[in-house]
Amino acid sequence: MAKTITFALMDPPYETAATTTAFRIIDSALRKGHKVNVFAYEGAVNLTMAGQSPHPNPVKGTSAEEEEHPNTKDWVSSLLKNHGDRLEWINCGLCVDERGAADTVEGPKRGSPKEFAEWVKASDNTVVIPAK
Amino acid sequence: MATKVLSIVETAYRATLEEQDDTILWLNHMLKNNGLDVTLLLRSNAVNEAVKGQDASGLKFGDVPLKHAPALDGDIADLIEKGVPVYYVKEDLEERGIPEGRLIDGLKSVSRKELPGMLDGFELVWHW
Amino acid sequence: MAKYLVVETRDPFDSNDVDDVYDLATGLADDSNDVTVFLVQNGVLPVRKKSAAAKRVAQLAKKVTVLTDDFSLRERGIEVDEVVDGVRASDIDTLVDLIAEDGRKVIWH
Structure with missing residues (x-):
């Protein structure tokens, strides 16, 4: 049976394994038909910044095109594109302001702990994936 | 001018999604390429990054795959190939139950007791 | 009786808190x-x-169900036959099933 699951993410892109695990869980939950809410707090608001871009790798001597390496915004965009009817993503507005992260890919909304609390009340479960 | 660097790597498996894979190994490779005399010391959980046969393939979120999965054992082998001496702390390997036979070739071991003497041979010591 | 899911992302070598x-x-x-x-x-x-x-x-596995994430094992080059008895191989889909279970409290560490 489909459930509603809310996640709070805190880590910025790339810097910890928590982002990898969170993306794996969110992807799996959506594939299973669950409704997923993501409240991005602190550095996690940078996951969806539109200005992210791929780069070459001078150690390997490869170009950005050869690397074909997605940025976190690409993964979030793809999850939203494929499951937009069941995935909602809110970036904490104050965290966004502090980090200059207002320019996001299409889909994420600006919000506050108020929306997070509303989600928690309406969800079957809420998982906090904290920064360490 | 100080150029003889010991880079002690402690953190492990943080940056699976980043293009550089392990950004500290990558940065040290770049520093070597740019003229620093770098030696690498793997300690704590980073000793596991020298285990042969790591496989981080298969990640895909939505319909976007991570096409080039990290291969940290290969990255360390590349550093050795480039002339970077790579050490690991023997006791840290033992604590984690990793047999030496599971490691890639070309590594050197150092015991915790030997570390103070080892550090003495470098102008700069960075703990990542 | 309540249901708990403890997601342990840290290891006892790096963090005393794991114990x-x-x-x-x-x-x-x-x-x-x-x-x-x-x-x-x-x-x-x-x-x-x-x-x-x-x-x-x-000891932990004698008291509670202990599952391991297959990707995390593979990423670290840990073979299944290296794993201590009592610990079971699992995957991210199973973790999601546990999170989605009615009344399961999730503690992420």
Whole structure:
């Protein structure tokens, strides 16, 4: 049976394994038909910044095109594109302001702990994936 | 001018999604390429990054795959190939139950007791 | 009886706090709760039979269900036959199933 699951993410892109695990869980939950809410707090608001871009790798001597390496915004965009009817993503507005992260890919909304609390009340479960 | 660097790597498996894979190994490779005399010391959980046969393939979120999965054992082998001496702390390997036979070739071991003497041979010591 | 899912992402070599979380999971089980500990990320590092923490993990597995994330094992080059007895191989889909279970409280460490 489909459930509603809310996640709070805190880590910025790339810097910890928590982002990898969170993306794996969110992807799996959506594939299973669950409704997923993501409240991005602190550095996690940078996951969806539109200005992210791929780069070459001078150690390997490869170009950005050869690397074909997605940025976190690409993964979030793809999850939203494929499951937009069941995935909602809110970036904490104050965290966004502090980090200059207002320019996001299409889909994420600006919000506050108020929306997070509303989600928690309406969800079957809420998982906090904290920064360490 | 100080150029003889010991880079002690402690953190492990943080940056699976980043293009550089392990950004500290990558940065040290770049520093070597740019003229620093770098030696690498793997300690704590980073000793596991020298285990042969790591496989981080298969990640895909939505319909976007991570096409080039990290291969940290290969990255360390590349550093050795480039002339970077790579050490690991023997006791840290033992604590984690990793047999030496599971490691890639070309590594050197150092015991915790030997570390103070080892550090003495470098102008700069960075703990990542 | 309550249901708990403890997601352990850290390892006892890097964090002394892990031992306290293992104790918390054991304590919850002693209080007749249904407890699963899911080891993921560096949380899988102590599961090698020859690791200094193997006995501790085996003790935990006698009290609660201990699952390991297949990707985390593979990423670290840990073979299934290296894993301490009592710890079961699992995957991210199973973790999601546990999160989606009615009334399962999730503690992420």
